[in-house]
Amino acid sequence: MAASLPGALAADTTRPGQHTWMHSIVRWLFITVSLAFLAAVLLAPLATVFVMALAKGLPAYLHSFADPDTAAAIRLTLITAALVVPINTIFGLAASWAIAKFEFRGKSILITLIDLPLAISPVISGMIFVLLFGLHGWFGVWLQEHDISIVFALPGIVLATMFVTFPYVARELIPLMEQLGNDEEEAAITLGAGGWMTFFRVTLPKVRWGLVYGMVLCNARAMGEFGAVSVVSGHIRGLTNTMPLHIEILYNEYNFVGAFAVASLLTLLACLTLIVKTLVERTGYRRR
């Protein structure tokens, strides 16, 4: 029978009405439409990245990373992620401890406010830091007098990236901690363990996969953020260009091999992120 594919869901093949011609047609139609849609909007662009990057052969692909501006962009992206991910992880742990372990008034408002950056356009996320620290911004004159540059420099890029990735770790940890409950922590405290010991020996091992997942998502967004960083960076080649911004510059200069070579690194990072996600889910940790 056509419906008894290897690995088919047992419950499905034994259900009545699963072998009629009507069911087969609907099934075939749904799978075809799904795959065609995904192939056109998702798989074709993904394949294009690598085809375009390797269009002039492997040596040209590798050579594009020798460009000092490209190397600088990769370095800046790594520095930014190395600063943003740990800070947002500490925030996520603190926020989830306060929110999931205690009952207090205004909790849902706090959760909504933490999620706020997800609902805001990346361009606005970058703009608010320009309004504060830009030349014509609130603190612009003061910063210039004291020779501090935030916008068009690393601090602005880090701030904007921190804003857009702000909720990622907290969002994974809060529902997980709420679901796992407080019983073990309360037992540890009652038996005489200190707060930090309870956190490191009881809570952290329980939520480690959710934490890993949140950090990986945070890292992917931090390295790939375009809109917010584009507004605050100033696009100074070799200095304030992150990888996504460098892709834009190379692409607009018709240096397609260079642009797609940098893009291929970020695509590999995205694939790695999805692999980690799949592995984490396989450990039994489920979102929500």
Add this chain to the structure above:
Amino acid sequence: MSFRKPSVLPGFGLTFGFTTFFLSAIVLLPLAALVLAAASMHWSDFLRVVSSPRALGSYRLSFGASLLAASINLVFGFIIAWTLTRYEFPGRKVIDALIDMPFALPTAVSGIALTTVFAQNGWIGRFLEPLGIKVAYTWLGVTLALTLISMPFAVRAVQPALLEVQRDLEDAAETLGAGRFYVFRRIILPTVLPALLTGFTLSFARAVGEYGSVIFIAGNLPMKTEITPLLIVIHLEEFDYKGAAALGVVMLTISFVVLLAINLLQAWGRRSRVRAAH
């Protein structure tokens, strides 16, 4: 502290204090700066900026294309979610994992890749060209980019709801003589409708603010293929901070309304599920 229930666990003061402090410093105060900048404008200046023909054109494209993209995702999101939850076929798990790709893939990469595929000489664009369909550098391209980046929201919202549909109810209905379409309309659709609407709203909210993937494929002609976030960037580059802030406030207001709608929809979904359980 009287506003919380007593607990034996320590660390509330430390973690709550750090959370609210950090939240205020990184998110709330900068957002307040935006509102202040827009509020410091004279209302006639504000109106002039947010209702200029170029701004109105950008709203039409941003909100029109986002609505269209969210509608496309409503249909295809449901079909994909249905396929992934109801059918077993080779490669199902890989496809399921790939759904989240637009979340993980930087928007600039999605933008240049989509533009290349749908350009006149691209893999798909070359087949559309003889039909007279131009995707890249038109509003169609904008819609396509917005569809791609918001697609996971629609699929992931519907998937758990479809798993929740009680299959024995479907079987019972079919045994009692109901046709497949009747079963779909009376049993499946009511269960997944709140999830479909949530997916639609999430897709729309994400699409309205999107910048990175769109600017590559849009062509960025004023009044025609210029989205609102790009217009904000143009104001900023001309050091017209207040004009940019005004447009930002308009977009934020709409985002807030949408978020509120999501919360109301989810509350409604919870209520109807509770009713169904009784």
